[in-house]
Amino acid sequence: MIVGASAAGISAALALRRLDYRGTITVVDGDPHPPYERPPLSKALLDDTTGGLVPIVPWSTYADLEIDLRLGERVTAIDPGALKVHLGGGEQLDVDRLVLATGVTARHLALPHADADNVLTLRDATDAARLSAQLARGGPLVIIGAGFIGLELAAVARQRGIDVTVVEAQPRPLANIVGPEVASLVVDLHRGHGVRLITGATVERFAATGSTVEQVVLSTGHRLDTATVVVGIGVQPRTELGTSARVDVDHWGFPVNEFGQTSRAWIFAAGDVASQAHPHLATRGRLEHWDTAQRHGAAVGSTVAGEPVRYKEAPYAWSDQYDATLQIIGRPRGTDQVVIREGATPQRFLAFWLRDGRLAAAAGMDASREIGIARRLVASTVLVDNAVLADAATDLRALLKPHRPRSPEQLAG
Ligand SMILES: Cc1cc2nc3c(=O)[nH]c(=O)nc-3n(C[C@H](O)[C@H](O)[C@H](O)COP(=O)(O)OP(=O)(O)OC[C@H]3O[C@@H](n4cnc5c(N)ncnc54)[C@H](O)[C@@H]3O)c2cc1C
Structure with a gap:
C-alpha cells in the first residue's frame, strides 16, 4: 500500500514491479487527477497551448503493471495492530507493507483575509487551474516569498507582460539554498526583466473589499496594489497519519533511516515527507525536489521488494527562470x-x-x-x-x- 500518487509514490510502485514484486500494489491519493508532474504547474501556467497535465507515466502503465490506483480517496487512519488502512469513504484495506509518500502542503499566512478569493498558493493541479484563471485577468501580481516557485511564477508572469512585485523576508532570495553570490545573480536576472523585488519585508496586513484583497501592506510601509496575491512561503510536511500509525514524526516529516524505514519497520516514508539524515545534508532535513523524490521513492520501492538500497545520491534540483x-x-x-x-x-x-x-x-x-x-x-x-x-x-x-x-x-x- 502506497499513500500518495506523485513523484515518490509512483516511483516506488514502478520499482516494485521492475523488481518482479508479485503482491498487490495499491496507490491511494486524495487528488482525483491521474498522476501528473508538478514542476510544469508553475512553468506553463499561463500557456494555453500546453493542453493540460503532464502524466508521470502513460495512463495504460498502471493497468499493464497491475498497479491499483485509488484516486480521489484519502487515507484517514492506519491501524498498525490490525494491519488495516482506513479510507475516507469508510472502507478498510489490508496492508502488510506501507509507503507514506504524502508530500507537503503549502504554508499559509496567519492574517485576516489570507483566505480571500484572490490570495492563492500553488501545490497541485486544482491550485494551478485557479491561479491560471485568476492571472488571465492581468496584474498587478504580488508574490509573497522568493523561493523557487515564487521566482518561477514571477518569470512566467513577466513574460506575459504582467506587473510583478516579489516580497521576500530575507535580504536575498534563495541565499539559504545557493549562498549570497549566486543569489545576487538571480536577483539581477529578475530585476533585469522588470520584477520589482522588495527584500527584508514581511506582510503586515491585507486591505480587502469583500472577499478580494486590493492592497498588500508591508512591514516596510509599502502599500502594493494587487489583483492577485500568491503566497509561496514554504511548506509543511503531511504527517497527519503518523498519529494513528504510531510512527515518529519530527519537525521535517517522518524520520527515516537510510533505507526509508520509519520508526515502525514495515512502514516506510519517501520523497518530500521523509526526514532524512542524508550525507549531503548538514543536519537531518527534507529534500524537496522532483528528481530526488523519484529516486528516493525508487530506492524505497526496491527495499520493499527485497533488494535494499541505501539512498545517498546527491540531491538535484532545477528551476526554469525566463x-x-x-x-x-x-x-x-x-x-x-x-x-x-x-x-x-x-x-x-x-x-x-x-x-x-x-x-x-x-x-x-x-x-x-x-x-x-x-x-x-x-x-x-x-x-x-x-x-x-x-x-x-x-x-x-x-x-x-x-x-x-x-x-x-x-x-x-
Ligand atoms: C508548482 C511546483 C513546481 C515545482 N517545480 C519543481 C522543479 O522545477 N524542480 C524540482 O526539482 N522540483 C520542483 N517541485 C517540487 C517537486 O514537485 C516535489 O519535490 C515533488 O512533487 C515531491 O514528490 P512527493 O511524491 O514526495 O510528494 P507530493 O508531490 O507532494 O505528493 C504527495 C501526494 O500525497 C497525497 N496525499 C497526502 N496525504 C494523503 C492522504 N492522507 N491520503 C491520500 N493521499 C494523500 C497528495 O494528494 C499528493 O498527491 C515543484 C513543486 C511544485 C508544487
Missing part, C-alpha cells in the same frame, strides 16, 4: 569554499562549492552540459582545484579522468 534553467547538484553549505567561474552573467553562470578539496555542490544557469559533468564530479572522490574550476577554459570532463602515476618506464621515455 529562457534559462537554473540547476543545482548537491547542497552548498555556508562553510564551503565558493568558486564562481569567470565570465558569469545573470543569464549564464557556473558556481562550485568545495569541501575538503572535493566538489560538494554546483549550480549553473544555462549550463546543463557542465552540470551533468559536475554531477559526476560530486559523486566521485576526485580532488579539484579552485583556480582550475574558476578558469572558463577548463573542460570539466578532463577533471573526471583519474590521474594515474606514471611508471618508471614511461618516465624514462
